[in-house]
Amino acid sequence: MQFGARAGQAALEALVQDGCLKARFPRQQDTPGKTGVLINTAGGIADGDILDIAVRVGCGADVVMTSQAAERVYKARNMAVPSRLHTVLGVEKAATLYWLPQETILFDGGAIARRYDADIAQGGRCLMAEMLVFGRVARGEVIEKTSLFDRWRIRLDGRLVFADGFRLSGGAPHTYGTARLKGVKAIATLLFIGPEAAFAKARLRDSMEDAGCHAACSERGGVLIARFAGAEPHTVREAMMAAIALLDEGKDMASPVLSRWIF
Template identity: 40%
Template sequence: MTSDTSLSAQTDAAAISSQRVAARARIEVERSAGRSRLARLYQDGAAKIRLPETDADPLEAVLINMAGGLTGGDRLGWEVCVGAGARAVITTQACEKVYRALADRAEVDVRLSVGAGGCLAWLPQETIVYDRSAFSRRLDADLAAGAEALVVEATVFGRSAMGERVEGGMFRDRWRVKREGRLVHAEDFAVGPDIEATFASPASAGGRVAMATLLLVSDRTETLLEPARQIIGDDGGASLWTVAGTGKLLARLYAEDGYSLRKRLVPLVELLNGQAGLPRLWSL
């Protein structure tokens, strides 16, 4: 005879196992007949990519996680390849939500590559982190000579307007960006297990729970530094370097909530993304 406790444990284990997501999608963009066009598209599992109907250049693609969010044990991978001279803007259909993890952690793997003279803007909407979640993201980008990339990631630890708080959990974010095979940017961000206490410290976030990092690798960064600083104001900062023969502008924003963050994030993305501006979904 099986005890009620044993049956409950088996049911819980089965429920956790059934929630696992293993999904990956890849999009390749090439320059053809005077404009950027879809070359290849691969989708597996809950990872989907949609292309809005438009004749504009750059090509715009929308990433969709059909699972509706991430939790412990989920694995999601996105790969974007932009060919020589091609231009693409990649965004998400909505904010990605990272829910409480009963076991393990959710992992997202992002791989970006841009050919010579190509341009890629990686502009997902905000990641919303819930209490007791566990999340790890890895972003790797390889840029050829003369390639340009704008990489943006924004994170909100609990929606203040909904009364949500993130007291504990684990969050890891790792970026590696190379140009012509040389490392031009590397960073590792980690917080947890006491997330709320860490962010409350004046030495870290001073109670602010919404933040964004923007990295622009381009030959046009010098003219953008001062306008970027004017948008950012006191809650954040921006710096400019020349690395491996190209310009690198790094900006960070901090805010008390997601709404306050987006009020400055939107004009900053518009500035750094040049004529391409914002993805249409950002303005809906």
């Protein structure tokens, strides 16, 4: 999907939908930004599904993208063939994109490989948040086996400024050592790319002292990276929400989304 700016308002310029992925755009009053809601009509991801999402925000437009509900990665019949999700984000100069989907719940036996590619122009702003929950916590589900791979590539003005890979496979995460998520039921990654990234680091780090879960952040090359992990998903969720609100302060883009759509 492609967004642009018309008469000071963000506007949808192009939308292509196919298969189970749909997008809806709630009517908003008294705001120049645009909110998009992604919907997976299949109700989850399983058995080698291939999903592609591309969002581009043109000069002068402000856009928030979220999801209708938490995504679910169901047990795979063949873990050697993971489902694949590829997300491509583009933000032009003087544009802002907040990528704020609800969390992904990885069921026991789930297999997924996710790729995130973002290209941010100099002078653009992008806030990306992704949260992963291991198992259906309310049911007491324990992950006995899984296959997960996350790959991140962030470019700022065409230059690669962040590359990261995370792989989890084999046995139960709760049996691993401390360096491999022992006792952790949820993890989250928050990336902020923009002129204010270096300034925001100190404020975000101070706020993490009362996060209620493991939390840390760093900044390099115009990219602010924050990580959250905890045994209780709700504490990770609350810490990430607080971080989003802090980074959004003064912009007032995410606040209506936080109250109406996300989490």
